[in-house]
Amino acid sequence: MKILVTGGTGYIGSHTVVELQNAGHDVVVVDNLSNSNEISLKRVAKITGKDVEFHRIDIRDFDSLDELIGKNHFDCCIHFAGLKAVGESVSKPLDYYDNNICGTVALLRALNKHNCKNIIFSSSACVYGNPEIIPISEQCPKGACTNPYGQTKHFIEEIMTDLHKSDPDWNIVLLRYFNPIGAHQSGMIGEDPNGVPNNLMPYITQVAIGKRAELSVFGNDYDTHDGTGVRDYIHVVDLARGHVCALRAITDKCGLEIFNLGTGHGYSVLDVVHAFENANGVKIPYSLKPRRAGDVPVCYADSSKAQRVLGWHAEFNLEDMCRDSWNWQKNNPNGYSK
Ligand code: NAD
Ligand code: UFG
Numbered sequence: 001m002k003i004l005v006t007g008g009t010g011y012i013g014s015h016t017v018v019e020l021q022n023a024g025h026d027v028v029v030v031d032n033l034s035n036s037n038e039i040s041l042k043r044v045a046k047i048t049g050k051d052v053e054f055h056r057i058d059i060r061d062f063d064s065l066d067e068l069i070g071k072n073h074f075d076c077c078i079h080f081a082g083l084k085a086v087g088e089s090v091s092k093p094l095d096y097y098d099n100n101i102c103g104t105v106a107l108l109r110a111l112n113k114h115n116c117k118n119i120i121f122s123s124s125a126c127v128y129g130n131p132e133i134i135p136i137s138e139q140c141p142k143g144a145c146t147n148p149y150g151q152t153k154h155f156i157e158e159i160m161t162d163l164h165k166s167d168p169d170w171n172i173v174l175l176r177y178f179n180p181i182g183a184h185q186s187g188m189i190g191e192d193p194n195g196v197p198n199n200l201m202p203y204i205t206q207v208a209i210g211k212r213a214e215l216s217v218f219g220n221d222y223d224t225h226d227g228t229g230v231r232d233y234i235h236v237v238d239l240a241r242g243h244v245c246a247l248r249a250i251t252d253k254c255g256l257e258i259f260n261l262g263t264g265h266g267y268s269v270l271d272v273v274h275a276f277e278n279a280n281g282v283k284i285p286y287s288l289k290p291r292r293a294g295d296v297p298v299c300y301a302d303s304s305k306a307q308r309v310l311g312w313h314a315e316f317n318l319e320d321m322c323r324d325s326w327n328w329q330k331n332n333p334n335g336y337s338k
Contacts, residue, residue: 007080089149178262183328190328192335219291232300235316262301
């Protein structure tokens with residue numbers, strides 16, 4: 001298939017481009033490089049042996065999308081492009097609503113105009129808010145999102161649902177990711193956060209490499225086995241392969257479908273710290289701090305629907321994720337910028 005990948009130079013996008021190319025698909029990437037580096041695609045080409053066509057386009061720019069999509073016959077779009085920093089979204093809500101929602105609407109209009117009515121969207125477990133039922137299945141009611149970033153995922157899901165209701169020719173797969181970590185086994189592509197990392201694993205790897213003195217563990221008084229927050233960490237390569245499997249649903253003309261992509265295992269912050277230390281033989285100093293505003297105590301997936309319908313399940317374990325995250329960080333102490 002010929003696939004348009006928005007946000008394809010980013011963390012999850014670049015890993016997905018590898019898996020798409022390995023599965024024999026043709027890929028065209030658009031990205032405005034607001035949170036990524038084009039070098040990632042050069043690395044992808046080294047891994048797969050195939051160049052990746054790249055266009056520097058902001059997805060809010062309807063005319064550029066119109067031209068690109070009009071010149072190509074895309075079978076499907078995989079839509080990663082978006083801003084994703086939870087804290088920043090609280091201080092700059094309009095930037096997030098403009099970028100993520102207006103960008104998605106422009107993209108959908110351009111796809112619709114050229115009759116490409118197949119899309120896979122990067123949604124998030126954050127749409128469940130503080131989940132009512134654990135493990136979280138797709139039937140779990142959506143909860144109140146505690147930040148504008150989460151709201152954009154919720155609103156985009158609603159927009160896509162309305163679009164499908166208005167025109168059943170659309171096939172739309174909403175993938176709700178749990179917590180992606182890890183990196184490609186080659187150590188050539190990985191997560192390259194700007195500034196101080198918000199997320200746990202990039203913070204741990206920066207402590208391990210000596211860029212940060214210690215990890216702050218946010219909260220040790222949750223109702224969990226060791227008091228720290230529990231999440232469903234998923235290897236980014238497993239997540240990337242989930243998109244290749246989701247193309248099957250598109251080919252089967254699925255209409256609107258929602259899938260959780262997680263492992264089904266919940267690990268606490270201290271479980272991850274200890275797994276990282278054991279997998280890599282590196283000590284991670286940490287100190288216990290108060291809870292972080294907006295965090296939920298426990299979040300892990302029931303991904304049995306993805307297994308049943310898409311034939312997908314996560315193959316890598318926490319040790320693999322810790323080993324590959326460290327391999328990427330060690331080989332690229334400053335990410336893509338040498
Ligand atoms: P990322 O920042 O590495 O990738 C997103 C890419 O989108 C970047 O390359 C950025 O430059 C690009 N982009 C942003 N706005 C754009 C615009 N207006 N036009 C064109 N390109 C634009 O993030 P990621 O971790 O790879 O996340 C990919 C998607 O998955 C995002 O939509 C994110 O919200 C979603 N998601 C991520 C996580 C996670 O923990 N990483 C969890 C759930 C969902
Ligand atoms: N944590 C720390 N110290 C840190 C960073 C995180 O203790 O320096 C803890 C958090 O309190 C939480 C756990 O590690 O208990 C995971 O936190 P992350 O920031 O890595 O991930 P979140 O679960 O908060 O959110 C992530 C993405 C969201 C996405 C969600 C999907 O940031 O965009 O996963 O489940 F929606």
